Amino acid sequence: DSGVTQTPKHLITATGQRVTLRCSPRSGDLSVYWYQQSLDQGLQFLIQYYNGEERAKGNILERFSAQQFPDLHSELNLSSLELGDSALYFCASSPGTQYGEQFFGPGTRLTVL
Amino acid sequence: KNEVEQSPQNLTAQEGEFITINCSYSVGISALHWLQQHPGGGIVSLFMLSSGKKKHGRLIATINIQEKHSSLHITASHPRDSAVYICAVRGTQGAQKLVFGQGTRLTINP
Numbered sequence: 560d561s562g563v564t565q566t567p568k569h570l571i572t573a574t575g576q577r578v579t580l581r582c583s584p585r586s587g588d589l590s591v592y593w594y595q596q597s598l599d600q601g602l603q604f605l606i607q608y609y610n611g612e613e614r615a616k617g618n619i620l621e622r623f624s625a626q627q628f629p630d631l632h633s634e635l636n637l638s639s640l641e642l643g644d645s646a647l648y649f650c651a652s653s654p655g656t657q658y659g660e661q662f663f664g665p666g667t668r669l670t671v672l
Numbered sequence: 673k674n675e676v677e678q679s680p681q682n683l684t685a686q687e688g689e690f691i692t693i694n695c696s697y698s699v700g701i702s703a704l705h706w707l708q709q710h711p712g713g714g715i716v717s718l719f720m721l722s723s724g725k726k727k728h729g730r731l732i733a734t735i736n737i738q739e740k741h742s743s744l745h746i747t748a749s750h751p752r753d754s755a756v757y758i759c760a761v762r763g764t765q766g767a768q769k770l771v772f773g774q775g776t777r778l779t780i781n782p
Contacts, residue, residue, distance in 0.1 A: 561716070592769070602758065604769035617769050647713055661705070661770070663715040 562586065563652050563664035571670045577638040580667045584631055584652030590614070591633040592653075592661060593625055597646040608633055609655075640671045675699050678759050678773035686781055691746040693776045695759030698740065705770060706733050706744050707758040715758075718744070749780045 562585035572578055584591050593605040595618075604617035608627035619625075622640075627633045637644060647668050651661040676697045685691055695704070706718040719726050719733040721742065726733050730749075735742040746753055756777050760770040 594770075601774050602760070602770075602772040604771070607769060615769050649715060660717055660720045662717060663707075665714050668713070 561662040561664065563650060563662050565648075565650050565664035565667050567667060568665065569668050569670075571672065572640060573672055574640055574642060576640050576671075577636065578640065578669065580635040580637070580648050580650075580669075582633045582635070582650030582652075582664055584633070584650075585662055588652035588654050588662070589631065590653045590655060590659075591627055591631070592651040593619075593633070593635050594649040594651065595646050596649060596666075597643075602649075605635070637669070642671050645669055645671045674774070675771050676759055676761055676773040678757075678776050680776060681774065682777045682779075684779045684781065685749055687750060689749050689780075691749050691753070691778065691780075693744045693757050693759075693778070695742045695744070695773055696740060697742075697759075697761045697771075699761065699771075700764045701737075701740075701761040702764045703762045704735055704742050705760040705762070706742075707760060709756040709758060709775070711755070718757075746778075751780045751782050754778055754780050 564583045566581045589610045592607045596602045605619040606625050607615040611627050625635045647666045649666045650664040653659040653661045679694045703722045708716045721735045730747045732745040756775040758775045759773040
């Protein structure tokens with residue numbers, strides 16, 4: 560158990576819908592990272608937050624957004640969902656922004672029908 | 673060409689064999705991570721390296737910064753080692769994002 564929690568574990572929805580994925584980092588970790596793992600693209604970095612502020616952005620679509628709240632939990636919002644958004648979404652956390660180890664949550668499996 | 677290349681993509685071995693998985697990268701890095709992903713999907717961080725060698729139980733990870741290459745070794749492999757092993761690198765330009773290899777699917781037969 561990494562100490563990072565993600566909810567829900569599974570999510571099935573329809574095209575065009577909007578969903579919210581939630582992540583709680585390890586106690587004391589200030590950085591949260593979101594990753595997407597699809598069958599054809601592998602693991603890809605989406606976005607990083609540090610202590611409530613966006614720190615780095617990767618291959619995140621404009622239909623996706625994220626935020627980190629004062630209690631340090633983070634939410635990833637996916638809207639206007641398409642079939643291709645079906646993937647595993649992982650959250651990871653680390654103590655700071657420098658070269659620390661990242662601890663991964665169990666992931667949320669999103670299926671868009 | 674991907675920034676991070678792993679080989680082999682698939683590896684099947686018998687229990688007890690010595691396993692080597694390779695990772696080559698093309699960019700300057702501040703750290704390299706080895707991750708393990710089990711069939712259920714969860715990802716576990718095995719090692720983070722910036723130089724030299726690290727050992728944890730039957731797992732050994734090495735990195736050669738000059739050659740931009742890292743290896744993950746498993747000694748006395750066991751069926752429970754069956755998983756996907758993923759190499760990921762972190763760049764040097766301040767961003768903390770990880771760039772991932774495509775993974776190596778390891779199957780250890782009893």
